[in-house]
Amino acid sequence: MGRAPCCEKMGMKRGPWTPEEDQILINYIHLYGHSNWRALPKHAGLLRCGKSCRLRWINYLRPDIKRGNFTPQEEETIINLHESLGNRWSAIAAKLPGRTDNEIKNVWHTHLKKRVNKKQNNGGDTKDINGINETTTHDEDKESMIVETTSPQQFSNSISTFDISNDNNNDIMSYEDISALVDESFWSDFVSVDNSNHKEKKIEEDWEGLLDRNIKINSYNNSELYDDDMEFWFELFTSNRRIEEFSDIPDC
DNA sequence: AACATGGTCAACCGCTAGTTA
DNA sequence: ATAACTAGCGGTTGACCATGT
Incomplete structure (x- = not known):
């Protein structure tokens, strides 16, 4: 069993998405x-290895990811x-x-x-694992009692990931905004669909068309990349709507 | 204010298991 | 049967941020 060559390939981009x-x-x-x-990545026009794409999707972009x-x-x-x-983390x-x-x-x-570890070292003190009757005063544990809130760390990560550098620009979409836009109804239509039978050639043609459009949308003002996010997303989604028609192509 | 330290988390690395030709 | 290939897993790393000194 040979090991698949992966990210070491020349030209592959690494680091934050x-x-x-x-x-x-x-x-x-x-x-x-x-x-x-x-x-x-090749079909999508991404300079990432497949592994990186998979990881990004599974750990961050998947629609059913629960944040907080x-x-x-x-x-x-x-x-x-x-x-x-x-x-066995996956289990x-x-x-x-x-x-x-x-x-x-x-x-x-x-x-x-x-x-x-602390619990074991203390021979199992009064601390309740489920956090409901905890007697500990550690901040770390207090934090865990805050249910379904966005931690500062996560918030900052969202910002870093989306590189929103202009604090004063309220038009810029945050991760939460995007999540709201890309809601469950958005995802439910397609994620579970197995498109593996689509012909690769058709995929490339269709996708390159979409990519060209998006590149054009983005490229007209690179220095203010995110100032026109609303337009970007609008164009993107309206493009998708048109191109989605290709998904009606019968399975081969 | 400046630096050091520690915590957090996204992303990468290297491996194994499963699948396919 | 087996070699080539891919997906998935768990461990590790490094950047970023908050807090302490």
């Missing part, structure tokens, strides 16, 4: 699904499942809808592990 890349990936998966991650802090119940579930499953994630293995792994390493 830009909003444009995100949108290209979202739209491509919207239209054609993700039956072949390796071929996806873990609830005490979720934390309890993670602790319990970790006790029985060990570091644990399967029991927590909307949570990714990566996210669970991070939460475990950042505070749940410490909490469990």
Whole structure:
């Protein structure tokens, strides 16, 4: 079994994803699904390896991702499942809808592990794992009691991810705005569709057409890349609506 | 105010398992 | 049967941010 060559390929972009890349990936998966991650970036016109695209989609762009802090119940579930499953993060994630293995792994390493260790070292003190009857005064644990709120860290990450540099420009869309725009009804129409039978050639032609449009939309003023977000998204979605018609092509 | 330290999380790396030709 | 290939998994890294000194 040979190991697949991947990101070391020349010209592959690495590091944080830009909003444009995100949108290209979202739209491509919207239209054609993700039956072949390796071929996806090439067809979509992304300078990323398939692995990177898959990770970005699974850990961040997927429509069913639940953002916000873990609830005490979720934390309890993670602790319990970790006790029985060990570091099988994907198995644990399967029991927590909307949570990714990566996210669970991070939460475990950042505070749940410490909490469990502390508990073990103290020989199991009065602290209740589910967080409801906690007697601890640690800030870290207090934080975990805040249910379904956006943590400062997550907020800042959203900002960094979307690179919103102008604080005063209210027209710029935040991640939350985009999430609201790209709501469940948006996703439900296409994500589950298996488009693997579409002919690759057709995909390339259709997609390149969309890409050209989007590049044109974006390229007219690169120095103020995000000032025209509303127009960008509007154009993008209206383009999609037209190109979506291609999805009616009968399966081969 | 400036620097050091620690926490958080997205992204990458390297491996294995499964699939296909 | 097996070699080539891909998807998925878990571990690790590094950038960013908050807090402490």
